[in-house]
Amino acid sequence: MANVAVLGAGFVGLSAAYWLMRDGHQVTVYDPAGVAGGASYGNAGTFANYACIPVNNPSVFRDLPRFLLSSDSPFRLRWGYLPQLAPWLARFLWNSTERRYAASAGALSVLLSRAHDGYREMIEQANLAQFIRPSECLYLYSGAAAFRASEPALTLRRSLGVDFSIVSREQVQQMEPQLSPLFDRGVLFSGSWFLSDPEAFLKTQEAWLSQSGLRMETRAVNAIKPQPNGVLLETAAGSAAYDYVAVCAGAHSRPFAMQCGDRIPLDTERGYHITYPGTANLISRPVGWAERGFYMTPMEKGIRVAGTVELAGLNPRKHQGLLELLRFSSQRALPALTAPSESWLGFRPTLPDGLPVMGRSRASARVIYAFGHQHIGLTLGGLSGAVVADLVAGRTSPFSLAPYAADRFY
Ligand SMILES: Cc1cc2nc3c(=O)[nH]c(=O)nc-3n(C[C@H](O)[C@H](O)[C@H](O)COP(=O)(O)OP(=O)(O)OC[C@H]3O[C@@H](n4cnc5c(N)ncnc54)[C@H](O)[C@@H]3O)c2cc1C
Known part of the structure; x- marks a missing residue:
């Protein structure tokens, strides 16, 4: 011992x-x-065994300028942090080429395909089943162009063994009737689950x-x-x-x-959440909005809206613009949401590959x-x-x- x-x-x-x-x-x-x-x-609580597509992927070369300049972009860079970030960013871009990205996706899928094995026994032994919600995650696209742009990544996921189905606008409405009808397409990831309360x-x-x-x-x-x-x-x-x-x-x-x-x-991709108390019954599963970079998850304390990426190091100062983006985007997606009660900033630990x-x-x-x-x-x-x-x-x-x-x- x-x-x-x-x-x-x-x-x-x-x-x-x-x-x-x-x-x-x-x-x-x-x-x-x-x-x-x-x-x-403060994460979105999803057991995302389908998430083998790393952030370093070839689409960043196409999307980065728009991400950095658009006001409804879920991605922000604090320019004052750029000198410190530059070596990480250079490696990140180097790892975003087709070949290196495919290698990272493959290596992630090796882990993700075994991820549930890491929890199965622990969940049973330590009384954790009470927090597991077996509903699968639904990832939505409000524009046909964004869905088309995601198709190569979906093909790669499929080739790496991820099981999912594509759902139509009508199916999205049937599955989640409280959602506003702005979503063209969705992807339903089979076998995923979520936590009612990560803490x-x-x-x-x-x-x-x-x-x-x-x-x-x-x-x-x-x-x-x-x-x-x-x-x-x-x-x-x-x-x-x-x-x-x-x-x-x-x-x-x-x-x-x-x-x-x-x-x-090692650097950090900062992410945020806000919570709408007492709203959990509005949706039955985690619902993501691809273009806005967040999930809405029906947790014990209400719907948690979590996501976005900010590159700004470990500084505790929150980006009010990103919190505002989460608020108005979630209210647009789910019009019954009114007043969020909590805002949180967390630090995802991220390597450039x-x-x-x-x-x-x-x-x-x-x-x-x-x-x-x-x-x-x-x-x-x-x-x-x-x-x-x-x-x-x-x-x-x-x-x-x-x-x-x-x-x-x-
Ligand atoms: C907005 C958002 C949404 C997310 N959604 C999901 C999701 O749906 N699904 C998913 O799988 N992941 C999600 N993630 C990512 C996930 O939350 C992180 O990858 C994960 O929490 C990292 O866990 P960890 O134990 O490595 O780090 P942490 O949870 O950050 O734990 C590290 C701990 O180290 C402690 N520490 C710091 N300094 C010291 C020290 N000097 N000595 C001792 N301890 C120290 C810290 O206090 C901290 O508690 C999300 C993240 C964010 C920000």
């Missing part, structure tokens, strides 16, 4: 704790924001793990220092020695990788990385936790981890 520290109490960190404890290890999770204090709190899911998981011996430390880790036979971890309360450390700190993981000799181009980092650090085999899950960290959390446990146990992973290695950027 090993003594393992996990940095981060989001979907990835708590899943790592689950799989490590299942192997009999003593696990301590550190997070200054407590459980679900990061991106895992409650994680808090329930943590409570169950704590009963089984998990130690939860609500404090920041300041540094990790690999030692010959373990890893020293520093917090404001002093230092502590562990046999292994798993870095699952999402968009905040980069400095820890630096401390272990890995210069990883759209793939997470999962593997060992350069400085020490005892430091294990699992971060950078971009738009699909809820979906891939369970599986990523199982990968962490495999690495600590020295078990061979059932699929090659080479595409996700930290050193792919050198």
Whole structure:
């Protein structure tokens, strides 16, 4: 049995704790924001096992100028952040060519096809089934041109084993009668599901793990220092020695990788949500609007409208224009929505090739990385936790981890 520290109490960190404890290890999770204090709190809640199309894809060369200049674009760049972002952006564009994008999509589909396996047992064991809603996600297009532009990506999805059906305007109205009739086409992703409350899911998981011996430390880790036979971890309360450390700190993981000799181009795609309390019965499933870049998900507390992408680093200042875009677009899509009650900003951890980092650090085999899950960290959390446990146990992973290695950027 090993003594393992996990940095981060989001979907990835708590899943790592689950799989490590299942192997009999003593696990301590550190997070200054407590459980679900990061991106895992406010996402759209979709188990998006169909989402193998990374943001780095050839359409960015066509769409980027419009995205940057249009007032109803769900994509924004804070120009003052550009000097810091430039190296990431250059790599992102380099990874958006047809060949590299197809390679990323293939590597994502390997993970996504196994994503449910990472959760199945955990959901049963830890009383999490109460949060699972088996309704499939519906992704909608308000313009024929946008749907046509998405066809190559749909073909690629199909070739990678994603099961979906195309639905007509009339079928959309039958499935979701409260939607305004502005949607031309939709894609229904078979086998996907969603969470009624991502935060409650994680808090329930943590409570169950704590009963089984998990130690939860609500404090920041300041540094990790690999030692010959373990890893020293520093917090404001002093230092502590562990046999292994798993870095699952999402968009905040980069400095820890630096401390272990890995210069990883991790940045963040910021995203937002607003909530309309008491409205959950207006739709029966997550409904996305492609051109506006968001999902509306009927959660326990009401419809959560979540999405958009802003490149502006970890600065906590919110972009009011994007929140306004979410508000007026959601009210246009679903006219019964009136007054949102909450707005939230979260930091998706994103690498320029759209793939997470999962593997060992350069400085020490005892430091294990699992971060950078971009738009699909809820979906891939369970599986990523199982990968962490495999690495600590020295078990061979059932699929090659080479595409996700930290050193792919050198
Ligand atoms: C608007 C939006 C919608 C999304 N929708 C979906 C969706 O529908 N489906 C999906 O699969 N994914 C979705 N995502 C993405 C998903 O939320 C993330 O990929 C996922 O939450 C990442 O999980 P994580 O555990 O890696 O990181 P996080 O949840 O961010 O957890 C990392 C934790 O590390 C902690 N931390 C920071 N610094 C330190 C430190 N020094 N020491 C210790 N801990 C530290 C933070 O407090 C944080 O709690 C969405 C994201 C956004 C923003």
